Amino acid sequence: MTASPVPHTGVMWTVRTRIILVIxxxxxxxxxxxxxxxxxxxxxxxxxxxxxRLRASLESARVLVGTGLxxxxxxxxxxxxxxxxTRTSPDDNTGALGVIDGTAxxxxxxxxxxxxxxxxxxxxxxxxxxxxxxxxGTYAADDVSWRYLAAPxxxxxxxxxxxxxxxxxxxxxxxxxxxxxxxxxYLIAAAIAIAVIAGSAxxxxxxxxxxxxxxxxxxxxxxxxxLAERLPVTGNDDVSQLAATxxxxxxxxxxxxxxxxxxxxxxxxxxxxxxTIVSGHLEVMNTDDAQDVRGTRDLVVDEIExxxxxxxxxxxxxxxxxxxxxxxxxxxxxxxLRQIARKAEGxxxxxxxxxxxxxxxxxxxxxxxxxxxxQLVQNGVTHGGGELTLGxxxxxxxxxxxxxxxxxxxxxxxxxRVFERFHRGDAGRRGSxxxxxxxxxxLIIARAHGGIAWVGDAPGGGAEFVIALPRRPDGDTASAxxxxxxxxxxxxxxxx
Numbered sequence: 328m329t330a331s332p333v334p335h336t337g338v339m340w341t342v343r344t345r346i347i348l349v350i351x352x353x354x355x356x357x358x359x360x361x362x363x364x365x366x367x368x369x370x371x372x373x374x375x376x377x378x379x380r381l382r383a384s385l386e387s388a389r390v391l392v393g394t395g396l397x398x399x400x401x402x403x404x405x406x407x408x409x410x411x412x413t414r415t416s417p418d419d420n421t422g423a424l425g426v427i428d429g430t431a432x433x434x435x436x437x438x439x440x441x442x443x444x445x446x447x448x449x450x451x452x453x454x455x456x457x458x459x460x461x462x463x464g465t466y467a468a469d470d471v472s473w474r475y476l477a478a479p480x481x482x483x484x485x486x487x488x489x490x491x492x493x494x495x496x497x498x499x500x501x502x503x504x505x506x507x508x509x510x511x512x513y514l515i516a517a518a519i520a521i522a523v524i525a526g527s528a529x530x531x532x533x534x535x536x537x538x539x540x541x542x543x544x545x546x547x548x549x550x551x552x553x554l555a556e557r558l559p560v561t562g563n564d565d566v567s568q569l570a571a572t573x574x575x576x577x578x579x580x581x582x583x584x585x586x587x588x589x590x591x592x593x594x595x596x597x598x599x600x601x602x603t604i605v606s607g608h609l610e611v612m613n614t615d616d617a618q619d620v621r622g623t624r625d626l627v628v629d630e631i632e633x634x635x636x637x638x639x640x641x642x643x644x645x646x647x648x649x650x651x652x653x654x655x656x657x658x659x660x661x662x663x664l665r666q667i668a669r670k671a672e673g674x675x676x677x678x679x680x681x682x683x684x685x686x687x688x689x690x691x692x693x694x695x696x697x698x699x700x701x702q703l704v705q706n707g708v709t710h711g712g713g714e715l716t717l718g719x720x721x722x723x724x725x726x727x728x729x730x731x732x733x734x735x736x737x738x739x740x741x742x743x744r745v746f747e748r749f750h751r752g753d754a755g756r757r758g759s760x761x762x763x764x765x766x767x768x769x770l771i772i773a774r775a776h777g778g779i780a781w782v783g784d785a786p787g788g789g790a791e792f793v794i795a796l797p798r799r800p801d802g803d804t805a806s807a808x809x810x811x812x813x814x815x816x817x818x819x820x821x822x823x
Contacts, residue, residue, distance in 0.1 A: 342532075342536060342539070343529070343532045343533060343536055346528060346532040346536075347525055347528045347529050347532060350524060350525070350528040351521060351524060351525045351528065354520070354521055354524045355517075355521055358517040358520065358521065359517075362510070362513050362514070362517065365513075366506065366510055369506050370503060370506065373502050373503060373505070373506070374474070374499070374502075377474050377497045377499070377502060378463065378474070380418065380497070381463060381474065381475070381476040381495065381497070382463070382476075384415070384476055384495050385461055385476055385478055387416075388411045388478055388480070388493055391407075391410060391411055391414065392407045392410075392411065392480055392482070396410070400482065400483075401482045401485070402482075402485070403482060403485040403486055404480050404481055404482045404485040404488060404489055404490060404491045405427060405485075405488065405491055406482075407480050407482050407491075408425045408427070408433060408480050408491040408492075408493055409425065409433055411425070411480065411493050412424065412425040412433045412434065412435055412493065413433075413435060413436045415435045415439075415495065417435070417437050417439055418439075418497075419440060419501075420440050420441060420497055420498045420501035420502050421439055421440060421441055421495065421496065421497050421498070422439045422440065422441030422442060422443040422495070422496055422498075423435050423439060423443070423493075423494065423495040423496075424443045424444065424450075424494050425491060425492070425493060425494070426450055426453070426454055426491065426492035426493075426494060427488055427491050427492075428488055429450065429451065429454045430450070431443070431444050431450050440498065440501070441473070441496060441497070441498045441501075443473075443494060443496055445469075445471070446466070446468065446469035446471050446473070447469060448468055448469055449466055449468075449469065449471075449473070449475075449496075450494075452466055452468075453466075453475060453477040453492065453494050454477075454492060456477060457477035457478065457479055457492060457494075458479065458490075459479065460479070461476065461477065461478040461479070462476070462477045462478075463475075463476055464477075465499070466496070471498070471500075472498070472499045472500050473496040473497065473498060473499065474496060474497045474499050475494060475495065475496035475497075476494070476495050476496070477492055477493070477494045478492070478493045478494075479491070479492050479493075480492070480493055535566070538558075538561075538566045538567070538569075538570060539566065539569075541558065541559070542558055542569070542570060542573060545557075545558050546573075555581070556577075557574045557577060558570040558573055558574055560574065598634060601630040601631075601633055601634050602634075604626070604630055605626075605627050605630050605631070608623045608626055608627065609623065609627065653691070653692040653695055653775055653776070654692050654694070655690055655691060655692060656690070656691070656692065656693060657688060657690055657799070658688065658689050658690070658691055658693055658696075659686070659687075659688055660685060660686065660687045660688065660689050660719060660726045660728075661684045661685065661686045661687075661719070663693055663696065663697070664681075664684055664700075664717065664718075664719050664728060665681065665684065666697070667696075667697050667700045667701065667717065668681045668717050670697065670701060671700070671701060671704040671715070671717065674701070674704060674705060674708060675708075676708045676713040677704055677705075677707075677708050677713055677715060678713055678714050678715065679704070679715050679716075679717060680715070680716045680717070681716075681717055681718065682716050682717065682718035683718050683719070683720065684718060684719055685719040685720050685721045685726060685727075687721055687726045687798050687799075688798070688799045689726055689796050689797065689798060689799055690797075690799050691776045691796055692776070695772045695775070695776075696728070696772070696776070696794070696796070698768075698772065699768070699769045699772040699773065699780075699794055700717075700728060700730065700794065702765045702766070702768060702769050703730040703766075703769060703792045703794070704717075704730055705765065706730075706765055706766060706792070707730055707731075707732035707734070707790075707792075710732070710734055710790075711732025711733060711734030711735075711789060711790060712732060712733055712734050713732075714732065714733045715730060715731065715732055715733075716730070716731040717729070717730055717731075718731075721798070722795075724797060724798060725778060725795045725796055725797050725798055726795070726796050726797075726798055727793050727794070727795045727796075728793070728794045728795075728796070729791050729792065729793045729794075730791070730792045731785040731786075731789055731790070731791045731792075732785070732789045732790055733785075733787075733788060733789045734789050734790060735789075736784055736785070736788065736789055736790045737782050737790045742781070742782050742783070745766050745782060746766045746767055746769065746770040746780060746782075747767060766780075769792075769794065772794075773794050773795070773796065776796050776797070777796070777797050778794065778795045778796040778797060779794075779795050780792070780793065780794045780795070781793055781795075
């Protein structure tokens with residue numbers, strides 16, 4: 328029983344939604360960070376400007392006290408304080424007063440924005456701090472936030488009180504409120520910009536993801552019966568390249584499924600005959616006739632052995648389609664061919680002669696190359712009489728290993744088909760014991776090495792089967808670790 332997939336119960340976030348969210352969040356964070364930085368910089372500028380104006384007020388008071396009245400010294404500290412307070416220049420969000428004996432006694436001659444007497448504890452606070460020297464500080468109590476300057480004034484020889492206090496302050500909340508308006512405007516503008524960005528991101532994401540949506544819809548329609556459908560490839564971007572890659576994948580899947588169907592059809596056809604033979608003879612076998620039983624047994628055993636060879640050959644072909652079918656090595660082609668010739672001499676019915684041998688280096692799997700060459704030798708024994716010649720030659724790009732027989736040759740009409748799976752040539756050779764997979768395996772091995780295999784006419788008659796493998800250019804370094812040129816082990820028997 329196949330377990331059904333667990334349904335997704337959470338919130339489904341589409342790719343488009345995620346893209347929009349990421350863009351909106353990134354834009355919002357960017358605008359927020361810019362706004363916060365600008366606000367903090369402007370706030371610091373305002374606070375610094377307040378301090379500068381307070382210091383300017385202190386310098387003005389010092390000049391006024393030092394200048395005196397008509398060039399003469401002030402008659403008393405109180406008179407000097409009165410002159411400083413009454414001559415205070417009015418400024419936005421500011422206030423001033425004169426403190427005598429701890430009590431607010433003097434106010435400016437003009438109305439100012441801030442009444443410093445509105446905070447009950449302010450006068451006592453500054454009086455305690457500024458008894459001998461000016462103090463620049465912040466008063467945050469009584470529901471106010473003031474930045475103040477408290478400067479004591481003392482005129483030498485003044486009657487009591489000898490020291491009085493000049494106080495001026497700025498309302499920080501009012502000063503900072505000046506940037507609240509621009510901040511609100513910025514927030515509104517940022518919100519509008521984020522909305523525009525979100526809308527633009529939605530439109531762009533929809534256009535960009537439209538090909539992906541078509542891919543998903545096509546993939547949903549594709550099945551074992553509809554692999555012929557392909558994705559439209561438009562443009563030259565990542566999405567179009569993805570579409571092309573998916574089309575290539577569908578081509579490979581289509582080819583693989585077609586090959587699978589052909590394999591199942593061929594295997595079913597190949598197994599049908601021996602199974603029919605076995606079944607028919609067992610049904611008509613006379614169990615009371617010992618000779619008939621022995622003959623039927625021999626026939627059944629022979630057919631079962633033939634099916635076993637077919638299964639082994641199918642397994643051998645399947646192994647060539649695995650994840651790592653080859654063990655690549657650096658090979659000296661001449662030494663490998665001489666070893667193959669010695670092994671070929673041990674095949675029943677083979678009379679092998681070694682012709683010219685080309686010296687070159689290739690990168691390949693010596694065991695698989697040996698397997699392919701011995702298969703060609705066995706094919707020559709089966710169909711060419713057993714008198715065989717082996718050799719190799721060089722071309723500009725490859726090394727060609729060849730096997731020649733002295734048989735009837737291969738007709739031109741059959742040369743492209745002899746390497747197909749289960750193909751056994753003309754009717755005269757259909758009775759052979761081979762599985763029909765040998766030459767197919769030869770071609771697979773050649774292609775796995777980046778080469779090719781073919782058949783042509785041999786000089787003097789017969790067939791010449793050729794395996795062409797790419798040469799290793801002089802001076803190149805093999806991609807696989809070096810090993811002895813003559814492999815220590817290789818297949819000693821062919822597949823058919």
